[in-house]
Amino acid sequence: MLELDGLSKKFKQFYAVKSLNMFVERGEIIGLLGPNGAGKSTAISMISSLAEPTAGDVRYNNKSILKKPGEFRKIVGMVPQEIALYTDLTAEENLQFFGRMYRLKGSILKKRIQEILDLVGLADRKKDVVQTFSGGMKRRLNIGVALLHDPELLIMDEPTVGIDPQSRNYILETVKRLNKERAMTVIYTSHYMEEVEFLCDRIYIMDQGNLIASGTNEEIKRILSSEKTISIKSDQLNEQFIAMLQEHPLVNRVMSTDKEITLMVAKEVSMFGDLTKLAETAGIELTSVHNKTPTLEDVFLHLTGRALRD
Amino acid sequence: MIGQIIKKQALVLIRNPVQLLLLVGLPIILILILGVALSSFMNGESPTIQVKLGIVEQEQEDAQLERFSEDKKGELPPAVLNQLDDILPIQRLKEDVFGSDEAAKYITLEEISPLDKEKVLDDNTYTALIEVPDNFTYEILEYSLLGEENQPSLQLFTNTEHQLGVSIVDGILKQFQEQLTLQTFLQEEAINPENLEENLQNVTADVLTLDQQVPISSKDYYTVGMAVMNVLFIASAIGSIAFLEKNIFVFDRIILANVSRWVYFVGILLSGMLFAFLHLVIIFGFSWIVFGVTWPNLLGFTFVTTAYAVAVGGIAVLLTALSYRLHSEVITNFFSNILVSLMALLGGSFFPLGDSSAFIATLGNLTPNGAGMSAYITLLRGNELSDVTDHVAFLLLFGFVSIVIAAWSFPKRGAAL
Numbered sequence: 090m091l092e093l094d095g096l097s098k099k100f101k102q103f104y105a106v107k108s109l110n111m112f113v114e115r116g117e118i119i120g121l122l123g124p125n126g127a128g129k130s131t132a133i134s135m136i137s138s139l140a141e142p143t144a145g146d147v148r149y150n151n152k153s154i155l156k157k158p159g160e161f162r163k164i165v166g167m168v169p170q171e172i173a174l175y176t177d178l179t180a181e182e183n184l185q186f187f188g189r190m191y192r193l194k195g196s197i198l199k200k201r202i203q204e205i206l207d208l209v210g211l212a213d214r215k216k217d218v219v220q221t222f223s224g225g226m227k228r229r230l231n232i233g234v235a236l237l238h239d240p241e242l243l244i245m246d247e248p249t250v251g252i253d254p255q256s257r258n259y260i261l262e263t264v265k266r267l268n269k270e271r272a273m274t275v276i277y278t279s280h281y282m283e284e285v286e287f288l289c290d291r292i293y294i295m296d297q298g299n300l301i302a303s304g305t306n307e308e309i310k311r312i313l314s315s316e317k318t319i320s321i322k323s324d325q326l327n328e329q330f331i332a333m334l335q336e337h338p339l340v341n342r343v344m345s346t347d348k349e350i351t352l353m354v355a356k357e358v359s360m361f362g363d364l365t366k367l368a369e370t371a372g373i374e375l376t377s378v379h380n381k382t383p384t385l386e387d388v389f390l391h392l393t394g395r396a397l398r399d
Numbered sequence: 400m401i402g403q404i405i406k407k408q409a410l411v412l413i414r415n416p417v418q419l420l421l422l423v424g425l426p427i428i429l430i431l432i433l434g435v436a437l438s439s440f441m442n443g444e445s446p447t448i449q450v451k452l453g454i455v456e457q458e459q460e461d462a463q464l465e466r467f468s469e470d471k472k473g474e475l476p477p478a479v480l481n482q483l484d485d486i487l488p489i490q491r492l493k494e495d496v497f498g499s500d501e502a503a504k505y506i507t508l509e510e511i512s513p514l515d516k517e518k519v520l521d522d523n524t525y526t527a528l529i530e531v532p533d534n535f536t537y538e539i540l541e542y543s544l545l546g547e548e549n550q551p552s553l554q555l556f557t558n559t560e561h562q563l564g565v566s567i568v569d570g571i572l573k574q575f576q577e578q579l580t581l582q583t584f585l586q587e588e589a590i591n592p593e594n595l596e597e598n599l600q601n602v603t604a605d606v607l608t609l610d611q612q613v614p615i616s617s618k619d620y621y622t623v624g625m626a627v628m629n630v631l632f633i634a635s636a637i638g639s640i641a642f643l644e645k646n647i648f649v650f651d652r653i654i655l656a657n658v659s660r661w662v663y664f665v666g667i668l669l670s671g672m673l674f675a676f677l678h679l680v681i682i683f684g685f686s687w688i689v690f691g692v693t694w695p696n697l698l699g700f701t702f703v704t705t706a707y708a709v710a711v712g713g714i715a716v717l718l719t720a721l722s723y724r725l726h727s728e729v730i731t732n733f734f735s736n737i738l739v740s741l742m743a744l745l746g747g748s749f750f751p752l753g754d755s756s757a758f759i760a761t762l763g764n765l766t767p768n769g770a771g772m773s774a775y776i777t778l779l780r781g782n783e784l785s786d787v788t789d790h791v792a793f794l795l796l797f798g799f800v801s802i803v804i805a806a807w808s809f810p811k812r813g814a815a816l
Contacts, residue, residue, distance in 0.1 A: 138655070139654065139655065159657055169647075169652070171646075172647065173647050186406075190403070190652070218414070
């Protein structure tokens, strides 16, 4: 359905996206995962025909969309990362305006607006101006606008940033439903690996403009087949303990937060004895040590040495 | 589609009370403040400036006239000598100039005896004292009718503490002097002294034409001044809304809906024009109801308002295009925070700056608000539409050039480019 061939975007000497190759089959949910600044939004802008690539091509049904994007735009719905709505207008007025932009009118537009309001759960708030909405409601309406013309392909750029878990779940479930019930193809960008793991059939992982891994969830996790992840928790974690772990010859990578340290070690290595001794030396008491099932976060750490949310 | 864009712009503006207050409320408040505060400077009907003026004649004019008639019997035809009573300069200065209804509203002329001259000069209540020297009328008649080289002059003593009054008296005297010189010129050109009276009447008639213009009150002036200035903020308001649309990716959404960028462009342009037109109609309508500012020529008013609305629409779309091109609102902010004030100053919105120099007047008329202001003031004075065609043509040309530059610089794809 959609194919990206060596897509690059260069700003002066800096590559925001470098030689991105990707394909999307009809009915798939594709995840584009990466930390902030990875180049996901720039890639999305080029895929949606809003930005012109410095090099490469985007093909829809084997036809380049770069010169004549008109036909492609008819089947694309775009959910930008920003709340692209008029906050001084009501939910209904926003849908009316964008519906008219999509050349919907009369009873068809009216019916479509009602369907969208029901879908995003805002039917009872349709007469309220958007600035009175919560962050989650704004995000849902933001998605609703992109669905007005019933697109085949929905491109969502970090659609759950800054909202409460309830609204987040609502959005994720809605995306799943659209994909299942209407066979809608979805390109979903996020830096939340659990969202991508939950939603996506295939995943592309980007970092600093480069594609660093791609495949299904399981295929990507297999990258970690030679390693395992150990999670250490303590209320007293200190610099000395972290430094000792980093210097330990059997530890491949260390990632720490206030109360948790994640280690990556070779699969056959047993670290429990060493960890206890190191904790004693550093004068801390460990509350838990356990082997973790690898996540996409671990894959990203393995590939880049950094956490997704760094 | 364009209608939807205009409707949406209108809703966004209307739902923003602060912006609405600034766009409509502010000019009305400014008209009230400036119109009342500065009415004494501009309102001819109720002047507060009072000029007390003295005139000292060192020799009575009748005696000089009698002597002149006797001395020049052989040199001038009897018909001219018989009409000299009608053109006595000091009598005309006292009765026709300072004694006119218009001047009498703010100038009180007192005839002072030569003996009291020093006393008046010491009296601070007098704004100025005109001294007519010995033989002044005799020499003026010689200069005017017989081409004598020496033109006598009046002496003006002024009170430096009454600068405004002094400048009024000085201006009137200079005008009077010019009229006397003009009479001489006509006399020389006409050659036949019999035509002198007819020529003098023509001069008087010319002056009357100027006086027939409807005077402009301070409220008239500031209604126009504030309206033409504040309507420029419509352009920056629309530019700001458009830039926000770019920033929050609404513009991208519109482009992705396969709406031509030119539809959006025309939507912005027409919004600017329509809102500017409505803004002007609201401000002038309010001034008509509250201040009684009426337009003698409604067709001319509509014509100028339309042309000015085109210019404002051009600015709106130019600001939009430049901010899209530069990915920054700095140009719109610069326009609304600095350029509007500067243009308003040059265009004469705060006071008639152009009166101080022809260069500044020309410069002012090269701003859209200045051209609009000149056109409106000309119409308010009772002139015809044909008298403002230059300004209207300039406004239309300004709008056209702005639109062309905006179209050239408008981004080709989405804002994310």
